Amino acid sequence: MGPRRIVCLTEEPTETLYALGEQDRIVGISGFTVRPPQARREKPKVSAFTSAKVEAILALKPDLAIGFSDIQADIAAELVRRGVEVWIANHRSVEGILDYVRRLGALVGVAARAEAYADALARGLDGIAREAEKLPVRPKVYFEEWDEPLITGIQWVAELVRIAGGEDVFPELSCEPLAKARILADGAPVIERAPDIVIGSWCGKKFRPELVAARPGWDAIPAVREGELHEVKSPLILQPGPAALTDGVAELARIIRGWAERRAR
Template sequence: MKSIFPERIICLTEETTETIYLLGEQKRIIGISGFTVRPSKAKKEKKKICTFIDANIDEIISLNPDLVIGFSDIQADIAQKLIKRGVTVWINNYRDINGIFKMIGQVGMLVNQIEKSNNLIKEINTKLEVIKKKVKNFKIKPKIYFEEWYDPIITNIQWVSEIIELCGGENIFPASKKESLAKDRVIKNSEIIVEKNPDIILVSW
């Protein structure tokens, strides 16, 4: 019987590429995001077919994927174009750390590595617990500004805020973590950032 698991996967974002590599199933990946950093060898081994908001639809079709994996409302247009061309697309929409764990578990099911994905989740969770204990008695909580995108200025998603707090920091835009969509986390006036006077600035673009 032919395998029921996808064998020609395109990952539109880095996290699923990294997860599939960690599960030892990188042979299934045929295309990745040009923004992929981890693992470093992925960029050498796999074809780069997209950025975060743009993708070469014709090139993706030509690679004959049996699954394309993306993330969030920002990639909705890419997903729609591919679906209209008959491609199977899975858009993950996790917003918090628990959602990331669910994504890892779901990817594990997709590539037939449930046990490995469960072990990976446990390993990451153990590391998070160690960090929690280390920062528990920190006397100083640095004020953190996290910028997800620069034009327009978009501040952090919920899981970023959770990590900031888990590591002993204070998110200067705590209310933003309640907003699921990127458009609802736009900072319209950059002067607000200056006024909040963050101790540490992190950017992900």
């Protein structure tokens, strides 16, 4: 049967469990959850990303809490000390996301359903990649997770950019799992790599293209000169779950395809 009372400390386990039809197991969610919309209406919000309402979680009597990454290590440690079993996933790639779906499904006793869902997600990515192969030119893409300081995109984002038809301009940084290792000291490296497209996804706040365009020296960047400054909302791309592999990559593909069409005129 697997765990029956699950607290989801981040968004991706909530979205995955709903997709698998196992939402009745969820007794608490992250306050940042937006997918699916009904989760916010149906489930109590008991955590942020770096903090949690531990007493509220304990009152829900969970038999499992699920979180993500080193950033939630302190939350996990406190819950473990209070007798709660915790699973902290730490996947950082597209394949890791697909495997996460399979593992979570197996954990709650619906392995076959999860395998089918992961396969469908993978087929969707294959379809986008096939369409991207038709592009006459692949644009150079700078993906910015945060603006102060500048933080470049994580591995699954860089991989999705490539699937959608672009080339991430900081491939050597994308493989760094920790955000602090993807910080740029200033904007000079971006100017040097001259991206054709800039995509911002500032977690928790609205992307401001006018502020990006006004950065010193950035008027030399092709993306800035041509007005190719775009936003992908962070819930669609910065959570390592199904959203990134569906709506997130679709947004990347739309932006890249639009650039290619404008360039061909």
